[in-house]
Amino acid sequence: MSEISLGISIEEYQSLSTAERYLIEYINRNIETIPTLSIVKLSELANVSTATIVRTMKKIGYEGFTSFKQTLKNNIADESKYEFIEQVDQEIKQAILKNEAEVTNTIKMLKTGLIEDAIQKIMSVDKLYLFARGFSEMIASEMAVKFQLLEKNAEMHNDPNIIRSISKRITPKELVLFVSLNGFTEELVEACKNLKISNVSTITITANVDSPLAELSEMVLVGYKSPHSYFPEYEVRSRLPLQVISRILLDAYAIRRRSEL
Known part of the structure; x- marks a missing residue:
C-alpha cells in the first residue's frame, strides 16, 4: 500500500x-x-x-x-508533464521540445496592444483581403473562412498574378493581411509596395521581422521560428508560429466583435 x-x-x-x-x-x-x-x-x-x-x-x-x-x-x-518525453528517442524528444518552444516563444513575443490595434483596424474597414503563398495558404484560407463566419467581408488569394493585379485596385477603405513565414515571397512584397503607394493599410503575420514584407507593412505580428528544420533541403519549415498568431488574432477579434454588438 x-x-x-x-x-x-x-x-x-x-x-x-x-x-x-x-x-x-x-x-x-x-x-x-x-x-x-x-x-x-x-x-x-x-x-x-x-x-x-x-x-x-x-x-x-x-x-x-x-x-x-x-x-x-x-x-x-x-x-507527468514531461514524463512521456523521457521514454522516447533523444531526437524525437528534441522535436517535441522544438514545437513547444515555437508556441511558447511566439506567445511571449506577441504584444496585446498590437493585437488590439490589428483588431480595431480589421473591424473598421469595408473589406479584408488575405494574401499568402505556399504552405501559408492553408492558414490564410482558414482565416478567411472564419472571418466570413464572423460576418466580415473577406476573401483570400494565392495566385501570384491575381495578387499583383488586385493589389493595384484595393482602396484605403480596405485592408490586406499577409501570411508569410519568411516575408521574402516576391509577389507578396510587390503587392505590399503597391498597397503602400495607394495608402492601403497592411498587416503581416510572419516569423521574420527583418524581411522586406515586414518592413513595408503597417503592422507586423511576429512569431518565433526555430532555427532547426527536419526538412533542410526544402522550404517546408513549420508554420506553427503563424498558426498560433492567427488563432489568437481570430479569437480576440471574435471577443471584441461580440462586445461591440
Whole structure:
C-alpha cells in the first residue's frame, strides 16, 4: 500500500475501516484512471458503496470524490508533464521540445496592444483581403473562412498574378493581411509596395521581422521560428508560429466583435 501517493499518513490509514482501506488500495492500483471515473463507476469497479467512497474521502481530508479527483488531476499533470518525453528517442524528444518552444516563444513575443490595434483596424474597414503563398495558404484560407463566419467581408488569394493585379485596385477603405513565414515571397512584397503607394493599410503575420514584407507593412505580428528544420533541403519549415498568431488574432477579434454588438 502506497499511502504517501495519496497524502495519507500511516496513522490515518490505520484508522480506516476494512472497506475504506480496500478502497484506498484500489485507488492506488488504478491511480491513472481514477480521474476519469464517476463515483457510481468507481463504486461498481471497486465493489464498495458510494457511501463508503464519500466517507473515505472525508476521512482523508476532501469534501467528496469530485474534489479528490480534481486534486488528483492536478498532481498527475504536474508530475507527468514531461514524463512521456523521457521514454522516447533523444531526437524525437528534441522535436517535441522544438514545437513547444515555437508556441511558447511566439506567445511571449506577441504584444496585446498590437493585437488590439490589428483588431480595431480589421473591424473598421469595408473589406479584408488575405494574401499568402505556399504552405501559408492553408492558414490564410482558414482565416478567411472564419472571418466570413464572423460576418466580415473577406476573401483570400494565392495566385501570384491575381495578387499583383488586385493589389493595384484595393482602396484605403480596405485592408490586406499577409501570411508569410519568411516575408521574402516576391509577389507578396510587390503587392505590399503597391498597397503602400495607394495608402492601403497592411498587416503581416510572419516569423521574420527583418524581411522586406515586414518592413513595408503597417503592422507586423511576429512569431518565433526555430532555427532547426527536419526538412533542410526544402522550404517546408513549420508554420506553427503563424498558426498560433492567427488563432489568437481570430479569437480576440471574435471577443471584441461580440462586445461591440
